[in-house]
Amino acid sequence: MRFLPLLRRLPLLAAAGALALLAACSTVERGQAVPLERGASWVVLPFANQTDTPLAGQRAEAVAQALLIGQQVGAVRNAPRSTQQEALFNSDDSQRQEEALAWARAQQVRYALTGSVQEWRYKVGVDGEPAVGLTLQIIDVANGNILWSGTGGQSGWSREALAAVAHKLMRKLLHTGLADAR
Numbered sequence: 001m002r003f004l005p006l007l008r009r010l011p012l013l014a015a016a017g018a019l020a021l022l023a024a025c026s027t028v029e030r031g032q033a034v035p036l037e038r039g040a041s042w043v044v045l046p047f048a049n050q051t052d053t054p055l056a057g058q059r060a061e062a063v064a065q066a067l068l069i070g071q072q073v074g075a076v077r078n079a080p081r082s083t084q085q086e087a088l089f090n091s092d093d094s095q096r097q098e099e100a101l102a103w104a105r106a107q108q109v110r111y112a113l114t115g116s117v118q119e120w121r122y123k124v125g126v127d128g129e130p131a132v133g134l135t136l137q138i139i140d141v142a143n144g145n146i147l148w149s150g151t152g153g154q155s156g157w158s159r160e161a162l163a164a165v166a167h168k169l170m171r172k173l174l175h176t177g178l179a180d181a182r
Helices: 004-023 056-070 093-106 162-177
Strands: 026-030 042-044 076-078 111-122 130-140 146-155
Touching (some): 111 162
Parallel strands (some): 042 076, 042 111
Antiparallel strands (some): 026 146
């Protein structure tokens, strides 16, 4: 009978332990938020794919666009895609980004969100946990200055979707960068 109080606390202890484990599964570094014009026009520029996973950059762009729209920062547009598909190796990410930035300037878009994907995979092993590594940047389209930058990595549980882990990480990163744009 003296174990009864301990059994009542077991769910609370288990929840605290789970939260501690979840906190250890991600690393995030974000710059301080800068004042951003509310309701401004946005574009999602091509993301550099620095992984061995084909089309990881385009997958990250899709998540980023959905998060921007969900944050109601203003009108969000996609830069037109070149006819050249993102290559697995030796893709010219900088040229694609410069072309998209030039297009955004011609369209008088105010801000651009871009980034790079350093990891986008399921880890090899028994559990096959999803792992994502991203760097994001908010750019002033008019002059090309980087206004904000954040980077992070996160892994999930073996039954968690890779896209879900990417979504959580990107949302954490953007939380600071978009603080003033909402």
